[in-house]
Amino acid sequence: MVRRSDALATESVTCLNAALAHLRNIWEEIGIPEDQRLQRTEVVKKHIKGLLDMMIAEEENLRQRLKKSIAVCQKELHAVCQELSLAVCLPEEDCTMLQLEKDLRTRLEVLLKEKKERMAKLKSLKEQDEELCDILCTTGYSIDVDAVPSIEQLDAFCAHIASLNEEKERRRAEFVATKKKIILCMDELDQLPDTSFERDIVCEDEDAFCLSNENIIGLKTLLQQLEMKRTQNEAKCSELRSQIINLWDWLKISDEERNAFAVNMVGSRAKTMQTLQTELERLEVLKLQNMKNVIEAVRQELVSYWDKCFFSSEQRQAFAPYYEENYTEDLLQLHNLELNRLKQYYQTHQQLFEGVWKWEENWQLYLGFEKKASDPNRFTNRGGNLLKEEKQRTKLYKMLPKLEEELKVQIEAWEQEHCSQFLVNGQNFMGYVSEQWERHKLEKEREKQERQLKKNRLIEEEMLYGSAPKTPSKRKVNPANTPGKLRKPGQSTCTPGYSAKKLPRHGFNERNKENISHLSATAVSGASIGFSTQRNNLSVNSVATTYSEFARELSKVSKSNCQSQVLNSTTTNIHT
Structure with a gap:
């Protein structure tokens, strides 16, 4: 198939020949001598040859530029592919020089754009990393900022930034929550921030606080110290209140005085603690003045705990100070020690004692039903209570052995654990x-x-x-006798005859x-x-x-x- 460019070249030669022929006809018609014709033809030849040479030179120059561009593009494309960690794409074998140059240039532009985007993203991530590291007081992410990062590197860097943001938010939330608790504890303790660190926590803006691990640990340590101090104050206030209530009960303090002091029976502030201490000292003075009444009140409480713990008479008599009548501070101290021991003993075994008390209550209820069952007057009942009582008594009769077995298992486990005997x-x-x-x-x-x-x-x-x-109990009526009539004296109710x-x-x-x-x-x-x-x-x-x-x-x-x-x-x- 003849290309159009070849046909156009043939047509150009034809036009050139026709033009030369036309020139020769003109020259001949004019009468230009032969030597001048040669000269004019030489000029035409030179002009045409120069024009063609110029055109050829331009096209040759284009070919050289294309070659150079192809070489440069290939070189840059190879370098960019290495930077981007991409495989170098080879040109097609039947591709023309122009198409090759265009393809290489286009590919190079795409890769250069991707390189630019990666570098821009790397710069942005690096800036975020530096900011977060400054807030969290951590070291920066290890990456070469001059080299083009791969997609995997950028993804890893993004994940690292995301983790830093999560850590920042976690520390921020922890800081805010801990700060509130610290302020609350200081308020309850009537304490002001003393150190610069405490002032940074309480007084400074939250965004200005450095969320480093050391600061977070310091926050927790400070909170623990304050909470421990608050717990100690609460325990001390609770102990003071317990002592005050005991002394109120022992000294028979009126409800008016108690209600007037009730506002100080809550909280653990320093002022409250001081008020409680003052009240306790006042009551201690009254206690010394009313030692006998106080000891008698403690003894009543001792008896109540003896009953709760099912103490036998021997166990009760073992506490000899209970029977002394020399009411002194030492005697009161002995009673207080014994009372505290009993309270601790009861609290330690409260579950077992409650089980025994449950059995005891059901047992007394069962005995009550048994007593009713032996009362003949119960047959005068017409409201159905007999059936209800019998059902309840049967239920108790079945429940008591189960309750006994459960308590037996619990007590045996307790005795094995404590290597001692549980007594009732x-x-x-x-x-x-x-x-x-x-x-x-x-x-x-x-x-x-x-x-x-x-x-x-x-x-x-x-x-x-x-x-x-005659007895008040109801006798069985004989149907043969007239209802309502009583047997006369001397008349027998025995066998006829x-x-x-x-x-x-x-x-x-x-x-x-x-x-x-x-x-x-x-x-x-x-x-x-x-x-x-x-x-x-x-x-x-x-x-x-x-x-x-x-x-x-x-x-x-x-x-x-x-x-x-x-x-x-x-x-x-x-x-x-």
Whole structure:
């Protein structure tokens, strides 16, 4: 395919030939001699050749500039690629000189722009680093500011700046919070900043404070010192208040005086501490003047803690100063030491004591239900309380062993930890519980024996008088009898067909009195012997009877009442 430039060159040669031919025709027509024609043709040749040479020189110059530019661009591009840590891009093989120069120049401009941007970013990051290092009092980031940084280096530098900003904000927040606490502590302590460091913290602008590690540590140290001092003041004020309250209680200080002083019972300022100290000194003087009353008040408090700690009489008697009557300062000191020891002992074992108290309360409640269960007057109730009481008693009966087991586990763990025995009323807890159950059963047996004795007495009286004395307890109504009618004297409520013999009063002689005394003594003696025998055979693990068992026993007694009367009456008649 013929290029257009080649066709244009051929056309230029044709035009040149036509122009020379035209010139020759003109010269011939004019009559220019041959020698002049040669001269004129030589001039035309020289002019055309000079023009072409000039054009060729210009184009050659262009080619040289292109070569030079290509070489320079390649060199600079290679250097920039090394600075930017980029791979050098090679030109295409079939690329012309102009295209090569243009591509290299364009690529170079792009890389130079990127270099400029990286250097500008590096400068900005460096300035931020210097500012942050000045605020945080740290060393600057290690990087060559003259070399073009790589993208990875810039990213690492940015992350470092971000971490410094986070650290600055953290320290700033910590400084502000600590400063507020320091000011609050100083205000509570009535203390002014003394050192230059304290003045920089309290008085200077927050932005002007250097957030160095040393300053932050100094802030924390100062705050700890102030808080420790405040804690000491609070502890001292609390101790003073405790002593004042104790002396108020011991000295029976009126509520008016206490309320007038109540404004000083809060806070821990130096002024408050001084006021508390003054009040304590005043009360100490009153204490010396009322030593006996004070010691008696301390003894009352001692008794309350003895009760809380379940101290036995032996443990209480071990504190001999309690029984002294020489009321001196030394005696009061001994009482105070013992009271403080008891308070510490109670606080240390408060959880165990509260558990024992819980068991004791439930135990007393259970005993109350048991007492109600043995009261015959409870059957007059028509409000459903019997069922409620029985449910509560059953619930307590189930809960007490669980509570005992829990306390047993806790106490055993405590005893293993402290290598000592936990005592309740001078004995271990389970022994104390077993003793309570044993006493309860013995009491039940005693009441049972008393009821049996009372029953025997009623039977003896009926044998003597023909009828038993009327009791306020409700008797079972016989459906065969008319409701509301009472049995006449001498009429028996026993098995039909049997009539008890009524003894006349005028025949009641000394022999009958002796028989009655003999029968009563025999019944009482037999009941006592039976009670003693049953008591010896009691088991620690035995428990009280239930409500249903009590009801069945009551039913048995009511059914066997008539039979007992017949048997005893018959026996009496035989002896008579």
